[in-house]
Amino acid sequence: MIMEKNVDELLRRNQLSVTGSRRKILELFLQQDGALSHSDIEKKASEKFDRVTVYRTLQAFVEKGLIHSIPTSDNSIRYALCKDECTGGQHRDDHVHFICNVCGNTMCLEEVVVPGIKLPRGYVAQQVEMLVSGICKSCAAR
Amino acid sequence: MIMEKNVDELLRRNQLSVTGSRRKILELFLQQDGALSHSDIEKKASEKFDRVTVYRTLQAFVEKGLIHSIPTSDNSIRYALCKDECTGGQHRDDHVHFICNVCGNTMCLEEVVVPGIKLPRGYVAQQVEMLVSGICKSCAAR
DNA sequence: TAACTAAATGCAACAATGTTGCAAAATAAA
DNA sequence: TTTATTTTGCAACATTGTTGCATTTAGTTA
Numbered sequence: 001m002i003m004e005k006n007v008d009e010l011l012r013r014n015q016l017s018v019t020g021s022r023r024k025i026l027e028l029f030l031q032q033d034g035a036l037s038h039s040d041i042e043k044k045a046s047e048k049f050d051r052v053t054v055y056r057t058l059q060a061f062v063e064k065g066l067i068h069s070i071p072t073s074d075n076s077i078r079y080a081l082c083k084d085e086c087t088g089g090q091h092r093d094d095h096v097h098f099i100c101n102v103c104g105n106t107m108c109l110e111e112v113v114v115p116g117i118k119l120p121r122g123y124v125a126q127q128v129e130m131l132v133s134g135i136c137k138s139c140a141a142r
Numbered sequence: 143m144i145m146e147k148n149v150d151e152l153l154r155r156n157q158l159s160v161t162g163s164r165r166k167i168l169e170l171f172l173q174q175d176g177a178l179s180h181s182d183i184e185k186k187a188s189e190k191f192d193r194v195t196v197y198r199t200l201q202a203f204v205e206k207g208l209i210h211s212i213p214t215s216d217n218s219i220r221y222a223l224c225k226d227e228c229t230g231g232q233h234r235d236d237h238v239h240f241i242c243n244v245c246g247n248t249m250c251l252e253e254v255v256v257p258g259i260k261l262p263r264g265y266v267a268q269q270v271e272m273l274v275s276g277i278c279k280s281c282a283a284r
Numbered sequence: 285t286a287a288c289t290a291a292a293t294g295c296a297a298c299a300a301t302g303t304t305g306c307a308a309a310a311t312a313a314a
Numbered sequence: 315t316t317t318a319t320t321t322t323g324c325a326a327c328a329t330t331g332t333t334g335c336a337t338t339t340a341g342t343t344a
Binding site: 017018019020038039051052055075076 | 300301302303304310311312
């Protein structure tokens with residue numbers, strides 16, 4: 001269980017003023033290990049925030065390096081907590097993302113590192129993202 | 143240069159009846175080697191099709207395995223031609239996709255194969271997608 | 285070729301998603 | 315406590331995606 005103190009401190013450490021919505025949304029991320037989309041957040045938040053506030057909060061979190069976005073093929077960006085070392089918009093992300101075709105959840109496989117690849121001459125890689133879809137651990141177990 | 147005959151035949155070979163919009167949209171894909179988003183198509187098509195028609199055409203093309211979708215982190219799915227062997231919705235795609243941060247184009251790097259990865263015990267992979275962003279050949283040359 | 289059938293198109297209406305400006309409220313600083 | 319700055323919520327709007335239905339078109343058959 002996460003204490004309120006931690007959330008507040010986490011926000012402050014990232015140069016974000018502590019407000020109700022930021023606290024609540026950050027708690028949602030901490031309470032769960034999967035990724036959340038904008039609409040997930042609107043659904044899960046008990047008290048309702050304005051849609052605009054959610055957009056702006058997510059944007060602020062990404063900019064400060066608190067969360068990172070995960071591309072999907074269904075037109076709904078998902079966000080997940082960054083594990084430390086990401087600050088000031090510069091996101092360094094070397095793990096694989098997994099999307100379960102059964103439960104629909106998106107999760108970070110922190111322990112699976114994205115393999116390096118060799119691009120054709122002339123191309124410069126700046127970021128590499130690896131998305132695996134299939135059946136997740138808990139869905140496969142059933 | 144692609145002849146009209148080819149386009150028609152390509153459509154027929156994929157069990158799609160030949161219509162004006164399908165012909166035109168397929169030509170757009172053939173004329174270019176990058177990927178196209180829905181809005182790209184609306185912009186590029188000289189004659190204007192109804193937005194709904196474009197959506198339905200893209201959907202039909204994906205179902206028949208003529209094109210495949212490429213996930214992005216900017217909430218706009220892009221589509222690219224499948225190189226043969228994709229039929230009836232079952233898309234087998236083993237190449238890397240590249241998104242240029244300068245020109246914004248998305249392209250298939252057919253020659254770069256997505257490396258295999260080892261997932262944690264319990265996970266089943268069904269599809270793997272690799273997205274590299276950076277600077278493309280033509281932008282880097284300048 | 286003409287007639288028929290099935291499919292595709294365009295329109296309208298709508299739903300969902302994302303953006304901007306601005307006044308009110310809340311936070312952080314003095 | 316007061317002040318300065320930031321955040322919030324609202325309204326209005328823009329963009330994107332969906333659905334039902336009548337009309338048109340393509341493929342098929344006679």
